[in-house]
Amino acid sequence: MSRAQATGVPDYFVRKQTLVNAERFITEELKNFETKVLGAEEQRSTMEYEIFCDIRNAIVQNNKAIREAADFTAIIDCLMSFADIAASNAYIRPKIWDQTDLIIKDGRHPVIEKMITAERFVPNSITMNDTDKQIYMITGPNMSGKSTVLRQTALLVIMAQIGAFIPAESACLPVFDRIFTRVGASDNLSQGQSTFMVEMEETANILNNATSRSLIVMDEIGRGTSTYDGVSIAWAVAEYLHDWKGTGVKTLFATHYHELVDLEKFKQRIKNFNIAVKQDGDQIIFLRQLKDGGVNQSYGIQVARLAGIPDAVIGRAKEILAQIELQHKDAKLTETHATEMTTPVPDLQNTVPPRKEIKAKVRAQLSLFNTQEKDIVRQLMSVDVSNTTPLEALQFLAKLQKKAAR
Amino acid sequence: MVSPKNTPMLDQYLSIKAAYPDAILFFRMGDFFEMFFDDAKTASRILEIALTSRNKKESRPIPMCGIPFRSVNNYVSKLIEKGYKVAICDQVEDAAQAKGLVKREVVQVITPGMILDHQFLDAGHNNFILSMVYYQKIYGLSALDISTGTFRITETSHLSSLLEEIQRIDPSEILLPDETETFACYDTVHNLISDKLITHPPLNKFSPSAAREILIDQFQTRSLEGFGCSHYQAGIGAAGALLSYVKETQKRAIPHIVKLEPYELDHYLCIDDTSARNLELIKNSRTGAKKGSLLGILDQTQTAMGSRLLAKWIQYPLLDATVINQRLDAVESAVSQPDIRKQIRTILNNVYDLERLSGKIALNQCAAQDLTALKRSIFHLPQVWTLIDELTTSMFANRPDLETLLDMARLIDRAIREDAPPTIREGGIINPGYNKELDELI
Numbered sequence A: 001m002s003r004a005q006a007t008g009v010p011d012y013f014v015r016k017q018t019l020v021n022a023e024r025f026i027t028e029e030l031k032n033f034e035t036k037v038l039g040a041e042e043q044r045s046t047m048e049y050e051i052f053c054d055i056r057n058a059i060v061q062n063n064k065a066i067r068e069a070a071d072f073t074a075i076i077d078c079l080m081s082f083a084d085i086a087a088s089n090a091y092i093r094p095k096i097w098d099q100t101d102l103i104i105k106d107g108r109h110p111v112i113e114k115m116i117t118a119e120r121f122v123p124n125s126i127t128m129n130d131t132d133k134q135i136y137m138i139t140g141p142n143m144s145g146k147s148t149v150l151r152q153t154a155l156l157v158i159m160a161q162i163g164a165f166i167p168a169e170s171a172c173l174p175v176f177d178r179i180f181t182r183v184g185a186s187d188n189l190s191q192g193q194s195t196f197m198v199e200m201e202e203t204a205n206i207l208n209n210a211t212s213r214s215l216i217v218m219d220e221i222g223r224g225t226s227t228y229d230g231v232s233i234a235w236a237v238a239e240y241l242h243d244w245k246g247t248g249v250k251t252l253f254a255t256h257y258h259e260l261v262d263l264e265k266f267k268q269r270i271k272n273f274n275i276a277v278k279q280d281g282d283q284i285i286f287l288r289q290l291k292d293g294g295v296n297q298s299y300g301i302q303v304a305r306l307a308g309i310p311d312a313v314i315g316r317a318k319e320i321l322a323q324i325e326l327q328h329k330d331a332k333l334t335e336t337h338a339t340e341m342t343t344p345v346p347d348l349q350n351t352v353p354p355r356k357e358i359k360a361k362v363r364a365q366l367s368l369f370n371t372q373e374k375d376i377v378r379q380l381m382s383v384d385v386s387n388t389t390p391l392e393a394l395q396f397l398a399k400l401q402k403k404a405a406r
Numbered sequence B: 001m002v003s004p005k006n007t008p009m010l011d012q013y014l015s016i017k018a019a020y021p022d023a024i025l026f027f028r029m030g031d032f033f034e035m036f037f038d039d040a041k042t043a044s045r046i047l048e049i050a051l052t053s054r055n056k057k058e059s060r061p062i063p064m065c066g067i068p069f070r071s072v073n074n075y076v077s078k079l080i081e082k083g084y085k086v087a088i089c090d091q092v093e094d095a096a097q098a099k100g101l102v103k104r105e106v107v108q109v110i111t112p113g114m115i116l117d118h119q120f121l122d123a124g125h126n127n128f129i130l131s132m133v134y135y136q137k138i139y140g141l142s143a144l145d146i147s148t149g150t151f152r153i154t155e156t157s158h159l160s161s162l163l164e165e166i167q168r169i170d171p172s173e174i175l176l177p178d179e180t181e182t183f184a185c186y187d188t189v190h191n192l193i194s195d196k197l198i199t200h201p202p203l204n205k206f207s208p209s210a211a212r213e214i215l216i217d218q219f220q221t222r223s224l225e226g227f228g229c230s231h232y233q234a235g236i237g238a239a240g241a242l243l244s245y246v247k248e249t250q251k252r253a254i255p256h257i258v259k260l261e262p263y264e265l266d267h268y269l270c271i272d273d274t275s276a277r278n279l280e281l282i283k284n285s286r287t288g289a290k291k292g293s294l295l296g297i298l299d300q301t302q303t304a305m306g307s308r309l310l311a312k313w314i315q316y317p318l319l320d321a322t323v324i325n326q327r328l329d330a331v332e333s334a335v336s337q338p339d340i341r342k343q344i345r346t347i348l349n350n351v352y353d354l355e356r357l358s359g360k361i362a363l364n365q366c367a368a369q370d371l372t373a374l375k376r377s378i379f380h381l382p383q384v385w386t387l388i389d390e391l392t393t394s395m396f397a398n399r400p401d402l403e404t405l406l407d408m409a410r411l412i413d414r415a416i417r418e419d420a421p422p423t424i425r426e427g428g429i430i431n432p433g434y435n436k437e438l439d440e441l442i
Helices: A030-063 A063-089 A147-163 A196-209 A227-246 A258-266 A300-307 A311-331 A338-342 A357-363 A363-382 A390-405 B008-019 B037-047 B068-083 B159-169 B184-192 B209-219 B236-252 B273-278 B295-299 B304-315 B321-336 B337-349 B354-360 B368-390 B403-415 B436-440
Strands: A014-018 A022-026 A102-107 A125-130 A135-139 A168-171 A178-182 A214-219 A250-255 A270-280 A281-293 B023-031 B033-038 B052-054 B062-068 B085-091 B104-109 B129-135 B139-145 B148-154 B174-176 B197-198
Touching: A014 A338, A014 B174, A030 A063, A030 B236, A030 B368, A030 B403, A030 B436, A063 B295, A063 B304, A063 B321, A063 B337, A063 B354, A063 B368, A063 B403, A102 A147, A102 B354, A125 A147, A135 A147, A135 A227, A135 A258, A147 A168, A147 A178, A147 A214, A147 B295, A178 B273, A178 B321, A196 A214, A196 A227, A227 A250, A227 A258, A258 A270, A281 A300, A300 A311, A311 A363, A357 B139, A363 A390, B008 B023, B008 B104, B023 B037, B023 B104, B033 B037, B033 B068, B037 B062, B062 B068, B068 B085, B104 B236, B129 B159, B129 B184, B129 B236, B139 B159, B139 B236, B148 B159, B148 B236, B159 B184, B159 B273, B174 B236, B184 B337, B209 B236, B295 B304, B304 B354, B321 B337, B354 B368, B368 B403
Parallel strands: A135 A250, A135 A270, A178 A214, A214 A250, B023 B085, B129 B174, B174 B197
Antiparallel strands: A014 A022, A102 A125, A102 A168, A270 A281, B023 B033, B033 B062, B052 B062, B085 B104, B129 B139, B139 B148
16 A cells, blocks of 8 residues: 555554565454465365264164175175176076985086187086996096096086075086095195105095095096005005995095906996097097996007107007016916906006107107117116105106217 | 493483383484394394494494385385384474474374275275283183274184184284183193284283273264174173274274174084185185185176175085075076176276275375275165165165265265375365365465
8 A cells, every 4th residue: 555545544554575666454354354365275174184084983873784784795796707707608497306316417517618729628417326337436537537527516516505506507406415536646745745655645635534525536536556555555445445344435436547447346336437438450449438337448549649748658659668568468367357467557648748748859859869779778767656755756857868868 | 232422312212112022123314214233133134224333433333224105115114014013203393493303203103904095905805903811711802803893702712613713814913911821721822823913912902891981982873783793792892902902003093983783603504614624715725815715606797896705705604594595586687687797897996995095095005096996886886775676686685775875975076086186285185166265365
């Protein structure tokens, strides 16, 4: 305000500053407004935080209701998920009945059928009852798909009992109380535990805890020890499960001990099955189909070739097999299955690295290999396969490979 | 370790550290959390940060390392992953107003079972702390996921069932009484889960009577009958010890734990751990990942709650044909009505993890966005509730009433700005028009 005007200001104007030819005034109201603006930001944050805390507390009061809604939403979500998968993968509703029979028509393995792309997944049917097909004695070479049939049956039972549709044409299932599996190599290998000990511990658990409403899956029991021990244990376990409390336990029993097919003759609820294999000259084709009856050939050597074992070794193995078979005929020790009894089949899946590696490293060295052939074959023959852990076998194989590469 | 003349700050540090000998102590100093002595050596190695020292001139310098307080979560989670406990010691008064030394206190202890940040949790898996006690020849077992509020309890008289159940729960942390030498079973459990963080609360925490008290206090009920577990003794002991451990560690109320869920092991199909691994139910056996397992195939769920429940269903298949058929009816109905199913699934896709959101909110670890996420999720639910009417099944007969939750969501909608910043103390989170006083503050 100019000096001239400043003389007539009302008395609530408080002089704040004097300039050369002007006076500055402030009023009480303006002063308050200034403080309000300056303090507002901080006050505002504090107040917003307080309001936020009030709302948060109101939410906390509703925790129970939130939880109930969450639980219910989760159930809807799961069931819609089951329905969606059922619709897009042609699953069917299993019939859960109070009979004891298990009937699966054209069952598939839910995971493997999604993973294989090169070939069509072959479905399999299984009918188990407590009168004449309680124990499935399934024989067939390694890699033929025994394990797949075993696992898929257990998986379908589990899926049905969680209320999901299952990959099959149709299925009637009882409610099982326990599922036991003794499958393949254990993953305790790297810890240096004996595979055989682990296998036997798992088997003991099954034999001690099974009930008449259980489902047991036994894959290659007795594999971890010598052939004679292995056959004897597998035989005794199968007998025990059949005779269990006079009624027996439903069991899928896969084995490459062909001696076990004889059990069918002595035990009324044991039935032989095999996974079909077509032999075309020296080649074998896996049909992956479960069929009635046992088989008496292991095709071990053919599988070895498929896995990429060098031709030199395959050839020599055939010679040895022929020799052993001949010896046993001479000694009149055997019937048809003797070859299997005396020729332990190495565990191919565990001792042989993937085919590509062998092809790359060993086959490239074939010319050198010939000069060392005798030595390597001699070393190969000196190994007691039945007393070798898969880990030792791998190490041995690595050593051989190194030698061959030299 | 202690030099003859300690600074007051160092004395303060040592007295706090003495109360947390088994945790790495994060000591707040201005904008940093500092670690000293052995904690500093361990932390610098794991966190890959520089190890320096305090009082370099003295004959025995103190090893030290530090991290900026703003990124504390990342560093804590790294230590937790390696199985360590971390105690967060903060300045509990304004440094500018403090006379002399700033007051400091441990405000939270974080362990592998106490992670609340979504970022460090697997959405499809519960993160359980397990508690176990052997009492009058019964094994009591309890598991709590603090991030979701899931609190389960069971008992068994068989050691083998106990061990199988522990493997099935697959906890990230475990509590056993401190007097483990009294029974051999503690050793067995210890060996089974030796790679996990094990804490030993005193045995009296596991006593059923003391445990009952603390549980009743938490749930504000007169007894535990309403939860169907008043017949338990050992189980209650395990649950009570677990709850008091969590409360002591969190140093605050945990209001989102509102119920106890008892279950009987023999009500479910028993699949031992070996078989579960053989059959690749939850993980494939080659890489341990979910892909290539039964869960990997079956889990097409849209929400995190659904994903966790599905894993639980696979681990606990039913024995009761009636209940199995109830689920199958619902699935059949949804299979036959693809349009309804697709609509439900599309809506569910927008529903956030309600359990973990409510956990974060209850434990005061939330920002405004969490409230907005909760609000949006709840607004989607009425549509789902309506759509399931189209499905012919008894499964959805008892649906929870949504009115209270909708009121709550409307409140959040009125109050909280959708574009709120991640901090809750710097304003910008409340809508204009919600509060008159606030609006007047320009």
